[in-house]
Amino acid sequence: GQNIDQPTEMTATEGAIVQINCTYQTSGFNGLFWYQQHAGEAPTFLSYNVLDGLEEKGRFSSFLSRSKGYSYLLLKELQMKDSASYLCAVLNDYKLSFGAGTTVTVRA
Amino acid sequence: KAGVTQTPRYLIKTRGQQVTLSCSPISGHRSVSWYQQTPGQGLQFLFEYFSETQRNKGNFPGRFSGRQFSNSRSEMNVSTLELGDSALYLCASSFTGQSSGNTIYFGEGSWLTVV
Numbered sequence: 701g702q703n704i705d706q707p708t709e710m711t712a713t714e715g716a717i718v719q720i721n722c723t724y725q726t727s728g729f730n731g732l733f734w735y736q737q738h739a740g741e742a743p744t745f746l747s748y749n750v751l752d753g754l755e756e757k758g759r760f761s762s763f764l765s766r767s768k769g770y771s772y773l774l775l776k777e778l779q780m781k782d783s784a785s786y787l788c789a790v791l792n793d794y795k796l797s798f799g800a801g802t803t804v805t806v807r808a
Numbered sequence: 809k810a811g812v813t814q815t816p817r818y819l820i821k822t823r824g825q826q827v828t829l830s831c832s833p834i835s836g837h838r839s840v841s842w843y844q845q846t847p848g849q850g851l852q853f854l855f856e857y858f859s860e861t862q863r864n865k866g867n868f869p870g871r872f873s874g875r876q877f878s879n880s881r882s883e884m885n886v887s888t889l890e891l892g893d894s895a896l897y898l899c900a901s902s903f904t905g906q907s908s909g910n911t912i913y914f915g916e917g918s919w920l921t922v923v
Binding site for chain 2: 731733735741742743744745748787789791793794795796797798799800801
Protein backbone atom coordinates (compact mmCIF):
# COMPACT_ATOMS: atom_id res chain seq x y z
CA GLY A 701 0.00 0.00 0.00
CA GLN A 702 0.86 3.64 -0.15
CA ASN A 703 1.08 5.93 2.86
CA ILE A 704 2.04 9.54 2.34
CA ASP A 705 1.83 11.97 5.24
CA GLN A 706 2.11 15.72 5.34
CA PRO A 707 0.82 18.32 7.82
CA THR A 708 -2.70 19.57 7.26
CA GLU A 709 -2.12 23.28 7.73
CA MET A 710 0.69 25.78 8.16
CA THR A 711 0.63 29.54 8.64
CA ALA A 712 3.49 31.94 8.03
CA THR A 713 4.14 35.63 7.60
CA GLU A 714 4.86 37.35 4.30
CA GLY A 715 8.61 37.33 3.64
CA ALA A 716 9.25 34.37 5.92
CA ILE A 717 10.32 30.80 5.15
CA VAL A 718 8.13 27.74 5.50
CA GLN A 719 9.14 24.08 5.32
CA ILE A 720 6.54 21.46 4.45
CA ASN A 721 7.53 17.92 5.39
CA CYS A 722 6.39 14.77 3.67
CA THR A 723 7.02 11.22 4.80
CA TYR A 724 6.15 8.23 2.69
CA GLN A 725 5.95 4.47 2.81
CA THR A 726 5.29 3.05 -0.62
CA SER A 727 5.69 -0.29 -2.32
CA GLY A 728 7.95 1.24 -4.95
CA PHE A 729 9.57 4.55 -5.81
CA ASN A 730 10.29 6.28 -9.11
CA GLY A 731 10.42 9.84 -7.86
CA LEU A 732 8.73 12.40 -5.64
CA PHE A 733 6.80 15.41 -6.91
CA TRP A 734 5.56 18.59 -5.30
CA TYR A 735 2.59 20.46 -6.70
CA GLN A 736 0.89 23.71 -5.78
CA GLN A 737 -2.86 23.94 -6.01
CA HIS A 738 -4.90 27.09 -5.54
CA ALA A 739 -8.54 26.69 -4.59
CA GLY A 740 -10.67 25.78 -7.59
CA GLU A 741 -7.68 25.27 -9.85
CA ALA A 742 -5.59 22.35 -11.10
CA PRO A 743 -2.25 21.36 -9.54
CA THR A 744 0.80 23.09 -10.99
CA PHE A 745 4.21 21.44 -10.99
CA LEU A 746 6.79 22.80 -8.55
CA SER A 747 9.58 20.26 -8.26
CA TYR A 748 10.69 16.70 -8.80
CA ASN A 749 13.29 14.62 -6.94
CA VAL A 750 14.45 11.16 -7.91
CA LEU A 751 17.90 11.20 -6.27
CA ASP A 752 18.79 12.15 -2.71
CA GLY A 753 19.63 15.76 -2.10
CA LEU A 754 18.40 19.27 -2.61
CA GLU A 755 16.88 20.69 -5.78
CA GLU A 756 16.64 24.48 -5.89
CA LYS A 757 14.36 26.43 -8.17
CA GLY A 758 14.15 30.12 -7.39
CA ARG A 759 12.18 30.62 -4.16
CA PHE A 760 11.32 26.93 -3.97
CA SER A 761 13.62 24.08 -2.96
CA SER A 762 12.87 20.41 -2.44
CA PHE A 763 14.87 17.80 -0.57
CA LEU A 764 14.72 14.03 -0.71
CA SER A 765 16.10 11.24 1.46
CA ARG A 766 15.06 7.90 0.01
CA SER A 767 16.53 5.88 2.88
CA LYS A 768 14.37 7.81 5.35
CA GLY A 769 11.29 8.04 3.13
CA TYR A 770 11.34 11.78 3.66
CA SER A 771 11.06 14.92 1.61
CA TYR A 772 10.47 18.57 2.30
CA LEU A 773 9.49 21.59 0.26
CA LEU A 774 11.03 24.88 1.30
CA LEU A 775 9.30 28.10 0.35
CA LYS A 776 11.42 31.22 0.83
CA GLU A 777 10.50 34.91 0.80
CA LEU A 778 6.83 34.05 1.12
CA GLN A 779 4.36 36.10 -0.85
CA MET A 780 0.61 36.39 -0.44
CA LYS A 781 0.12 34.50 -3.70
CA ASP A 782 1.85 31.48 -2.14
CA SER A 783 -1.28 30.85 -0.06
CA ALA A 784 -2.38 27.51 -1.50
CA SER A 785 -2.44 23.77 -0.95
CA TYR A 786 0.87 21.96 -1.47
CA LEU A 787 0.72 18.33 -2.53
CA CYS A 788 3.41 15.72 -2.08
CA ALA A 789 3.17 12.80 -4.51
CA VAL A 790 5.19 9.63 -5.05
CA LEU A 791 5.51 8.15 -8.51
CA ASN A 792 5.51 4.39 -8.80
CA ASP A 793 4.45 2.12 -11.65
CA TYR A 794 3.25 5.09 -13.76
CA LYS A 795 0.97 6.21 -10.94
CA LEU A 796 1.18 9.22 -8.64
CA SER A 797 0.03 8.63 -5.06
CA PHE A 798 -0.77 11.86 -3.28
CA GLY A 799 -0.71 13.04 0.27
CA ALA A 800 -3.77 14.88 1.53
CA GLY A 801 -2.09 18.23 0.97
CA THR A 802 -0.83 21.01 3.23
CA THR A 803 -2.77 24.27 3.23
CA VAL A 804 -0.36 27.17 3.62
CA THR A 805 -1.76 30.52 4.66
CA VAL A 806 0.46 33.56 4.26
CA ARG A 807 -0.38 36.49 6.49
CA ALA A 808 0.65 40.09 5.96
CA LYS B 809 3.71 25.38 -26.26
CA ALA B 810 0.16 24.43 -25.35
CA GLY B 811 -0.44 22.71 -22.05
CA VAL B 812 -2.65 19.76 -21.26
CA THR B 813 -6.14 20.55 -22.58
CA GLN B 814 -9.28 19.06 -21.10
CA THR B 815 -12.84 19.34 -22.33
CA PRO B 816 -15.45 20.07 -21.25
CA ARG B 817 -14.43 22.23 -18.31
CA TYR B 818 -17.77 22.09 -16.54
CA LEU B 819 -20.72 19.78 -16.87
CA ILE B 820 -23.82 18.73 -15.02
CA LYS B 821 -25.29 15.27 -15.44
CA THR B 822 -28.18 13.34 -13.95
CA ARG B 823 -27.81 10.13 -11.99
CA GLY B 824 -27.79 7.13 -14.29
CA GLN B 825 -26.42 9.01 -17.28
CA GLN B 826 -22.97 8.55 -18.69
CA VAL B 827 -20.23 11.07 -19.40
CA THR B 828 -17.16 11.22 -21.62
CA LEU B 829 -14.25 13.51 -20.82
CA SER B 830 -11.48 14.35 -23.24
CA CYS B 831 -7.81 15.13 -22.79
CA SER B 832 -5.18 16.34 -25.25
CA PRO B 833 -1.66 15.97 -23.85
CA ILE B 834 1.24 18.33 -24.35
CA SER B 835 2.72 17.88 -27.81
CA GLY B 836 5.21 15.01 -27.78
CA HIS B 837 3.89 13.51 -24.56
CA ARG B 838 2.78 9.92 -24.94
CA SER B 839 1.78 9.09 -21.37
CA VAL B 840 -1.65 10.23 -20.22
CA SER B 841 -3.08 9.55 -16.78
CA TRP B 842 -6.37 10.41 -15.12
CA TYR B 843 -7.13 11.37 -11.53
CA GLN B 844 -10.25 12.09 -9.54
CA GLN B 845 -10.18 14.79 -6.89
CA THR B 846 -12.84 15.13 -4.19
CA PRO B 847 -12.77 17.01 -0.87
CA GLY B 848 -13.11 13.79 1.07
CA GLN B 849 -10.73 11.48 -0.78
CA GLY B 850 -8.22 13.90 -2.24
CA LEU B 851 -6.47 13.04 -5.49
CA GLN B 852 -6.90 9.43 -6.55
CA PHE B 853 -5.42 7.65 -9.55
CA LEU B 854 -7.82 6.27 -12.14
CA PHE B 855 -5.62 4.91 -14.95
CA GLU B 856 -2.60 5.55 -17.12
CA TYR B 857 -2.10 5.01 -20.85
CA PHE B 858 0.96 4.92 -23.06
CA SER B 859 0.85 4.20 -26.79
CA GLU B 860 -2.80 3.19 -26.54
CA THR B 861 -2.07 0.62 -23.80
CA GLN B 862 -3.31 0.84 -20.26
CA ARG B 863 -0.32 0.24 -18.01
CA ASN B 864 -1.91 0.76 -14.62
CA LYS B 865 -5.38 1.09 -13.18
CA GLY B 866 -6.59 2.42 -9.84
CA ASN B 867 -9.20 1.00 -7.50
CA PHE B 868 -12.32 2.28 -9.17
CA PRO B 869 -15.39 0.29 -10.27
CA GLY B 870 -15.75 -0.90 -13.82
CA ARG B 871 -18.07 2.02 -14.55
CA PHE B 872 -14.90 4.04 -15.02
CA SER B 873 -13.10 3.33 -18.26
CA GLY B 874 -10.66 5.03 -20.54
CA ARG B 875 -8.81 4.77 -23.79
CA GLN B 876 -6.02 6.42 -25.68
CA PHE B 877 -5.84 7.12 -29.38
CA SER B 878 -2.90 6.87 -31.74
CA ASN B 879 -2.33 10.64 -31.51
CA SER B 880 -1.99 10.25 -27.69
CA ARG B 881 -5.28 12.00 -27.00
CA SER B 882 -7.29 10.24 -24.33
CA GLU B 883 -10.86 9.92 -23.18
CA MET B 884 -12.39 8.62 -20.01
CA ASN B 885 -15.96 7.49 -19.62
CA VAL B 886 -18.11 7.06 -16.55
CA SER B 887 -21.32 5.11 -17.01
CA THR B 888 -24.36 4.94 -14.75
CA LEU B 889 -23.37 8.07 -12.89
CA GLU B 890 -23.82 8.25 -9.14
CA LEU B 891 -23.95 11.31 -6.91
CA GLY B 892 -20.57 10.33 -5.48
CA ASP B 893 -18.96 10.70 -8.91
CA SER B 894 -19.22 14.47 -8.57
CA ALA B 895 -15.60 15.56 -8.62
CA LEU B 896 -12.82 17.33 -10.44
CA TYR B 897 -11.37 14.98 -13.04
CA LEU B 898 -7.78 15.76 -13.89
CA CYS B 899 -5.71 14.60 -16.81
CA ALA B 900 -1.92 14.61 -16.65
CA SER B 901 0.69 14.02 -19.32
CA SER B 902 4.40 13.30 -19.56
CA PHE B 903 6.84 11.96 -22.12
CA THR B 904 6.94 8.41 -20.82
CA GLY B 905 5.26 8.32 -17.40
CA GLN B 906 8.43 7.06 -15.80
CA SER B 907 11.19 8.77 -13.82
CA SER B 908 14.47 10.22 -15.09
CA GLY B 909 13.41 13.83 -15.04
CA ASN B 910 10.04 13.15 -16.54
CA THR B 911 7.87 16.00 -15.34
CA ILE B 912 4.16 15.26 -15.12
CA TYR B 913 1.87 18.18 -15.95
CA PHE B 914 -1.81 18.50 -15.15
CA GLY B 915 -4.59 19.99 -17.21
CA GLU B 916 -7.13 22.42 -15.78
CA GLY B 917 -9.59 19.62 -15.14
CA SER B 918 -13.23 18.86 -15.84
CA TRP B 919 -15.67 19.70 -13.08
CA LEU B 920 -18.45 17.11 -13.04
CA THR B 921 -21.59 17.59 -10.99
CA VAL B 922 -24.07 14.73 -10.78
CA VAL B 923 -27.58 15.68 -9.65
